[in-house]
Amino acid sequence: MAKRSSLFIRIVEGKNLPAKDITGSSDPYCIVKVDNEPIIRTATVWKTLCPFWGEEYQVHLPPTFHAVAFYIMDEDALSRDDVIGKVCLTRDTLAAHPKGFSGWAHLTEVDPDEEVQGEIHLRLEVVPGTPAGRLRCSVLEARDLAPKDRNGASDPFVRVRYNGRTQETSIVKKSCYPRWNETFEFDLEEGAAGSLCVEAWDWDLVSRNDFLGKVVFNVQRLWAAQQEEGWFRLQPDQSKSRRGEGSLGSLQLEVRLRDETVLPSGCYQPLVQLLCREVKLGTQGPGKLIPLIEETTSTECRQEVATNLLKLFLGQGLAKDFLDLLFQLELGRTSEANTLFRSNSLASKSMESFLKVVGMRYLHGVLGPIIDRVFEEKKYVELDPSKVEVKDVGCSGLHRPQTEAEVLEQSAQTLRIHLGALLSALSRSVRACPAVVRATFRQLFRRVRERFPGAQHEAVQNVGNMDTPASRAKEAWMEPLQPTVRQGVAQLKDFITKLVDIEEKEELDLQRTLSLQAPPVKEGPLFIHRTKGKGPLMSSFKKLHFSLTTEALSFAKTPGSKKSALIKLANIRAAEKVEEKSFGSSHVMQVIYEDDAGKPQTVYLQCKCVNELNQWLSALRKVSISNPGLLGSYHPGVFRGDKWSCCHQKDKSDLGCDKTRSRVTLQEWNDPLDHDLEAQLICRHLLGVEAALREKHRELSAGTEAGSVHTGPGEAPEDALAQLLQVLQDLQEAHRSGPASLPPSEPHRPGPLQT
Template identity: 30%
Template sequence: MAWSLGDQVRTIEKLAVIFGEAKNLPPKGSCNADSGRDVYCSLRLDQEEIYRTSVFEKTLNPFIAEQFRCDIPRDFHLLNIYVNEREKVSNKDKVIGRVSLSRGDILKFHAKEHWFNIEPVDADSEVQGKIHLFLALQHFQNGLQLSSIHPLSEEELFRSGAETRLVLRIAECCDLNTIRGYCDPYAVVALYRDNVKVDQKRTKALRKTSRPSFEETFDFFLPRDWDRFEVKVSLYHDVQLGSSVFLGEVRLGCSAAELRQQEPVSAWYYLGPREEFSKKNNYPELGALRLKLHFTSDTVFPSSTYDQLRQLIVSSWQVQPITCSAAYIISQLVPAGGKEAITPLVRVLSETKQIVKFLRAVAEHEMSNTSDATTLFRGNSLLSRCVDEFMKFVGMQYLQSTLRSLIDRVLSERKPCEIDPTKLSDEAKQLPINTQNLKSYADEAFEAITKSAAECPPILRELFNALKRLAAKRFPKNSRTQYSVVSVFVFLRFFAAAILNPKLFDLCPPQRSVDPQANRTLTLISKVVQSVGNLTSKNVEASRARVGERQNFVPYKEEYMWRFYSQFLNESHPQKVTSFLEMISSNLKTISALPRESNNSSPPVVLKQGSLTKRAQNRNKLGLKQFKKRYFFLTSKALCYSKNKDGNPLCEIPLDEVLGVERLREESFRLNNVLQIVQPSGILYIQCNNCVEEQEWLDLLRRLTASNRHKVQAFHPDAFINGEWLCCRSRFEGERGCSPVSRTELGAQVDLDRELERLHSLVISNWNNFEALTENCDTILNSQSQGTLGGLRAWQDDFTLSTSFESSVASNSGTSTLTDTLNNNLENGDVARTPTYIQEDVNKTADELRAMTVSGRKTSFEIDDARSMKVALMALAKCAKELENWHRRYRDYQKTGTVRGTKQAPISLEDNYIVMKPVLSSQASHKR
């Protein structure tokens, strides 16, 4: 492997926040303890808002029940969850309080549900950003600086009468808070001794930048009797006709003796709140917020590093039995049903075109262990979870084209559809109207689904066809099963689930609020869709004649749902469902003969939409009015925008005309999160609302334009303003770009290296389960044939896997390393020795041992074939060792190339020091 550790290594972080509920929020008025508030929560990376929940009206104990997931595209210091009150009159929302979590806090509460106290907020605590400082002691005699090449001792300095000065250079800052969209920062440097200010100096103010480059140096005289002192660097936003706004500060406790003995300090520091605020402890009671956090950080190496693991996963479908394959084992090692492992497994197998083969093998295994066809795939089995994830992964555009218009109607029209008489104030008047409203929506959903067969992705049809054939083979006497195995996925787990939770399936923007009435309507529609999925001409003969036989027809628990369903159902429904299921599970050779429902008047499928700020095109002068809010729509064919969501398009850009999509540097317009879309006619600049949204638009646009012809190979990272490109200073507007475009994988839907690293991280973080499974395999093999294991166990003498791990991130982080680095070597073919074991289960029969499960270590695992399972575990262990060795080398390399002050030191998440970018050295370069 001929790559250096300093190259092509990425760190990818992912965050998921599940909002549970808030309780005991303070009442709005001091006089009325029961007065509720209109509250919502907002999620921020430092001070940048990336998500906002729905508003919950007139309550002090809102039940939120929302979740948000994203990749984190930038470095951050604090994760802040604000509890806000909406003010309808003033239109200026009020902050009730916040929960503020450092990276260390996030890791401590990873995957745990916890009640967090809500703390107060004021201007002195609302800080973010970093500052780069240089700090050193210099000695002067007769106005001349003494040489640092041959430093004098303290005694020599004292005898010579040399003067000691503290030299501090403020280099630059980044990610500072903006005040009304701008930041005019300046810094104040103060020297303290015994909490008494001795001297103070300040920089000049820089205009309109959150990334100021000060490059100013200050020196302070230090008396000889000073040993310990403190330097405080404070940042402010300059207000010309008022008081400056505090942006944050850094306090450095220093020792003159230590500074004399080391090289000058050069490091980044996080800005913190005022010391006075951080020392407060008499907070008022503001309630608590229940959250569940998931945070992963994976260090991703180049593709060749994962060759062995990739081969094991990709070839899993060929292993017999399938339960002994690498993919199956990894999914079973992870607690909570293996949820964390399902997504990377499905994506790796999908990208390598092996997903249908693997799912077919898993389905065959599960069918062979099922005797009752009515319960097939109804549980939360591995196949069910994989197919769920696979349908979401490849079927999102299909889902959008089928249900997006219905969801938009329900959310915008807000028609009452409640049919539960116990929830109606006037049943006689409301029930007929609500029933008709619900029937209208249910009819639309049913027609949209049953007419969408031709739009179903071919890969899903191939999977459904495989499942139908397996069901027909396993249950030849039950002709209904071949349809039910398809309907349970496509109706129950796909369409009905998407209607029930449209945000989770991208059927409505995350920022769009779903009020309780619309949410109830979606729930009722989802119930109907679930039920019609059970209707086929095979299992519902003479359906109208059976309406009275509840127990043999549709399993509704609620009386009101049964009454509605009896009105909704007609003779054509079973035949339409049967026809739809037959079409989406047909042999692919007959797909071209399927009839297509065409509707030329229907709008194109919208893949992403939202309100963004754009810069007017073909303007030469910079002005505030050039940037305007517009509502953008991105389809598979074009990017267009209008004045508002319902307005007519003002501009439409065909995607096949896009020459490139890149980020724009902040310096051009003093704005963050700006993208540039390069076209033959010019460049369109659009500003996204936050860094997460920017990354989502960038990734989607790049993926949709990846195969475009004539794409540019270079671009300008800055804009053309006042007659010149700010990046290269060329005055020719048509000048070729001065920077190479970002490298993208053409047509790649999946970052394979990232997904493989995630699987490796899950194996490492669940190594206790791995060892438990290994031990049980050994017990079974010893019972079956004592002394004749041939060598399946001999490897462990030379390859002991430790259960203790070191981790610089989370327990399931990709930067984990085994304490013993998984020991020395795994010698293939060294099978001469068979160790002796303490056998606790020698009295058990072979059948009992074969059926035993691993439990007590957060997992349960059935062992079908201990010998094949052991071979697979050995192969996985070998991959784990190879990858963990690379993680260990990379951590050592980071330590070697990291300057924290002047000391070589490990990275500490709780320390205020920030890692400087490692400089590659010959000592830190490792090759395989």
């Protein structure tokens, strides 16, 4: 068994934010942190106190994470960005909302004494003696402390307090990964009463010391245990009063935590085989399990179930057969061709998921360059006269503010150019469309033609209702785009016709050709840091175009030039972030690997933003997850001169002062299918509707006993349903009896202990 946790996050909008700029407005964006680790940054919404983002993300995490926090920031061009406020949701809070947290949350003040992070390694012992013995506290080391100084580090020391006495460790300069190995002793009170407080602080020469976190121990518990050792998570000081709720505005969020215990692959084989058999037999199948699943699935979770089924059958090579079965079911209950896929059916939801999962890479390749160009140009566009802001446009070539009419005309022209480019690119991309999409569309076309032979041309509906009298009357100011829209509708109808007109042999040849072309997992420009002498130089880097495939991480001078392999995929041992102070940037990652001679090497790559950094880390971690010899720890700094910049150790081969985060990844559209997880999600859903399935089985069995005769091939429908119920019962029993395996602890350090 394996435990997996994931977070679905939707950052919707903010309202009533305080003004941070002299203009009386703000330029807000949101940073998402999981256990103080920045994972996501939204776009900046300029000049508003009520921003709308509507951005969605999914993050895979270890089951041991503690909290997710949303920081609303105000972007400043000339100074450090201002913190407006935050919303923090603990793991316990999310676990208490099985359907997810959804709604508005008040922003709270960001108190430096609460912005703590990291863990401290302690050994606590009770030493027998008179009259009550002695309490010995060994402060060994700490990791991932909050950087409080401008150099991106801290000068930490530890203060240990018990029974009115205080003792302190030495100060470790410029490190968030200090090692002390110092021991303190205290005389115990009679009866071992009171508490032991261990506090971490950042020393400052001029200003007051900064609080880094604390751990409090019950001495009576220590007396009973006699000895405890481990990594303890630093806790904030929450004794201060807060500002009034709502004074910093609110944030609308949707956050859903999902914990799954995934069984070994073999456990799911009976379920997968049973569902695959039903799909292969189609509407003639004995059990008709797919219609039963649709019948017992509520509207609110139908999209999720459709996506899980679609991914499962994609992994089995049966996506086309699955969709064809749904097409037939949909057509059987549809009376008019132009109402197909308009309902909230399993067919419509599965088709939507199919196009997203299979067609997203195709759309990125065809439309991506045009959309990137739109964003790069950053042209002001507004067709609604009631919303035109002339001041946002600047001056025309005559050095005077543009009139409203000029703004509207320029906006219409810009939109015509962009819309025309998008439609033309799509209409020319028939051969780039994935073969499985073309085959599925052709099969749908055939089924529709069989069901509605006299309305075959009506089956190609108006594209998005863009060219109807109702749409023109609703928003009259869209009229300037109508010629382009009408031309686009004709282009798309021609595109769909060509899409379904491919010959079978031609499709097979195309599919074979495409299967030989392994598309990159991720690619794009990065800065590579060069090394010289005993360590990397602070400002020595070069911009290159990198490409990550299932074989290697390669680079080239330009996207079109010949690539040179940098790292073989099988040789990667870890992909992690680098401390900001190492290169003066918080967007640097390191890839630790072995060269052909088996020697450990490290390459440092700089990204342009936190999103790009986490996307690359996620991609590297996912493609190397099965590599042997993955590291459990690493150095977040660099080895410069004669020591590591993070923990100041002088041994270059030291195992590392921080734990790796290989299980933290982002869910993306081009992720490989996880067959076991999809089977588990389907299993979980079916167990949730097991009562309805059993009731259906009783109805079918009663019908057979009353004299109904089964004339189809194979066993009766109730027999297939009985098999499904038995499979679900076996899976439920496997979950109850099998021990869940937690993430392995680091081999060279004690595992974390809960205080």
